[in-house]
Amino acid sequence: MSTQHDPQTSWLASLHELSDKGLYRSLRQINSPQLPEIQIENQNFINFASNDYLGLSSHPELKEAAIEAIQKWGVGSGSSRLVSGSLAPHHQLEEAISTIKKTEASLTFTSGFTAAIGTITALATPSDVIILDKLCHASLIDGARLAKSILRIFPHNNLPKLEEHLAWARKNHPHAKIFILTEAVFSMDGDVSPLREIVHLKNEYGAILMVDEAHSFGLFGPSGAGLLEEYGLSQQVEIQMSTFSKAAGCSGGAISGSRALIDLLINKARSFIYTTAPPPANACVLLKSLELIRSHTGNQLRQKLRKNIQLIAPEHLTPIIPWVIGSETDALAASQELLQQGLFVPAIRYPTVPKNAARLRISLTASHSTEAVQKLSKILQKVKK
């Protein structure tokens, strides 16, 4: 075999290229649960990297629910939901999600990522138009690409540009369905989307709106359903996506909306149809998690989280705080420096964020102590932005 066609050689060359650009990534083994303090190579660090915003991933009631569920239901689901894996806990969970989201129906997926790609490809055809915010998550972008629809991107939260695309699509593709895809809270910038205005525009142009509430589910609204609940828009958004891997403390994704939407997804979403149902214990844990999120406990956790956010960024609304540095190598160096001081704050680089917009991504949770957040605040003042 000539070296030119040796896959190892070409794979190593690709890795060297990434290293040269400061874009090489590797896994870091964590030897403890996702608590505010984590252990990396026998050393303890305060963890500002987790999306476990309410600290539910190690909540005693959720652990208890998992143990009980395993005793009752076993560990595996056996098959796809459409074959024999549609166990009672999955149905109960979907009812609970619909109750909290105030929609007719909901469908769960193994992850938020598969919820997004399965849903977009089930609903949008190559003659439809999909309009996305520039900062949309990879799962929404990949769903749109897989659907092979006509794509238009608007600059982040830019309403006039969104309207331009809508007008263009209505005029040039009069028979197409027009989808708008956005996030409620953006995963790397921690800012919120102007959802009231977007709902207004989608009504005006007869478009269909899909909102990804990955980083807002559990954190906003009187019952923790998300930003759409907080804004009173639950009844006006056709496709509402949640993930349970962040504030809900476990894993899984869901789509909520009309009965017709959900029945169509059951029939057409390939990432739902051709995969084994999640373990039943996962659904039982999430049932308990939703119960906590809606309860007084949920309110207390949201209040504590808000207090922690105010210690770092008084005006900021979400627990994701981007500390934008710019160059990839400077961001890595800053992250390394924080590590030396006992704080784990990851550097986020291209392609997760644009080139030269590398940053520290600070993620706060309700379980961080005031002292831990104050320590971070103090050290951050010395990191040049």
Ligand SMILES: *Cc1c(COP(=O)(O)O)cnc(C)c1O
């Ligand atoms: C994390 C995330 C997802 C994917 O959810 P998973 O459940 O982790 O697969 C989708 N959208 C956004 C905005 C996310 O941050």
